[in-house]
Amino acid sequence: MSTFSLKIVALIFMVIDHIGQFIPDTPIWFRYIGRLSAPLFMFTMVFGFSYTRNRKIYIIRMYLFSVGMAIMDYILNCFNNVGDEVTNNIFATLFSIVVIIRLIEFKRENNRKWKFYLSCFCIWQMISLIICYNIGVHFDNLGLVFVAFMGNVFYDEGGxxxxxxxxxxxxxxxxxxxxxxFYSLFCLIYAFIINTNLVPRIMTRLDYYGYDLLYNIFNFVFSILGFDVLGFRQNTFQWMMIGALPFMLLYNGNKGKSMKYFFYIFYPLHIFILFILSNMVL
Known part of the structure; x- marks a missing residue:
């Protein structure tokens, strides 16, 4: 399968997933299928970024779409009287990934400034984490825009x-x-953390015996990693992303057809359409 073919497959899985997210009374297996989408988009992106001629433009484009998507989410939530808050923004996650990949490339290229770039990135992540946390506490929905604007890796979709x-x-x-x-190992560890309910059990014990500091540390660490420590039982199917592996292994290294901006445009467009439909149905 070419890069284009994998993107089409990931797009189909994504639409099925978001139908399950937005449209009420949709069979739960829609969300199961959707778990395959994000890993496939990441997989195709790391190849696309590695082969792109202008990495700076690629990163800027991903950042702008991330901010644009966050603004759209904010607007949709202003009119959202039903359902959960709209927080869909895979662009933010992909942006963080390509920035870190670029830092890795600087190290491999023996760029004299790579340590400076890495230091700036780490400092900015710590500063933006504090800012995003406080904005999220006081302004809630508006925090989505600030998170995308600041490019904080801990608040990306999926964590x-x-x-x-x-x-x-x-x-x-x-x-x-x-x-x-390594992808199988990642999925296995993820499944173990989620399905054993280990973290909530530990936190319950810490709370019972009054270890407030350790309780708060567990809560903070696993929250910024992307685990909903209060809703572990409701998210036990994320491990099904292991189903994306066969498609990755079928990749033949070819680019295939070029419809670059189609995927950038389709993502916010289908979220907008499904949001409207969900508000019409409810």
Whole structure:
């Protein structure tokens, strides 16, 4: 399968997933199928970024679409009287991934400024984390815009754990055996954390015995990683992203047809349409 073919497959899975998200009384298996989408988009992106001629333009484009999507989410939520808050913004996650990949490339290229760039990135992430947290506490919905604007890796869709997944796919992309091994291992660890309910159990014990500091540390760490510590039981199907592996292994290294901006435009467009439909149905 070419890059284009994988993107089409990921797009189909994404639409099915979001139908399940926005349209009430949709079978739960719509969300199961949707778990395959994000890993496939990450997989195709790491190849696309590696082969692009102008990495700076690629990063800027991803950032602008991330901010634009956050603004659209904010506007939709202003008119959202039913359903959950709209927080869909895969562009923000992909932006964080390509920025970190670029830092890795600077290191591999022995760029003399790579340590400076890395230091600036880490400092900015800490500063923006504090700012985004306080804005989210006081302004709620508006926090989505600030998160995208500041490019904080801990508030991306899927959480920091999905940024880690993107970096992992970058490291193993040229070796199918490594892709199969490490992607499976990632999914296994993710499934173990979620389905064993281990973190809530530990936190319950800490709360019971009055270890407030450790309780808050667990809550903070797993929250910024992207785990909903209060809703573990409701998110036990994320491990089904393992189903994306066969499609990754079918990748033949070819680009295929070029419809670059189609995918950038389709994402916000289909979210907008499904949002309107969901508000019409309810």
């Amino acid at each position: 920091f754990i999905f940024v880690v997944l993107g970096i992992l796919l970058y490291y193993v992309k040229d070796n199918k055996k490594n892709t199969a091994t």
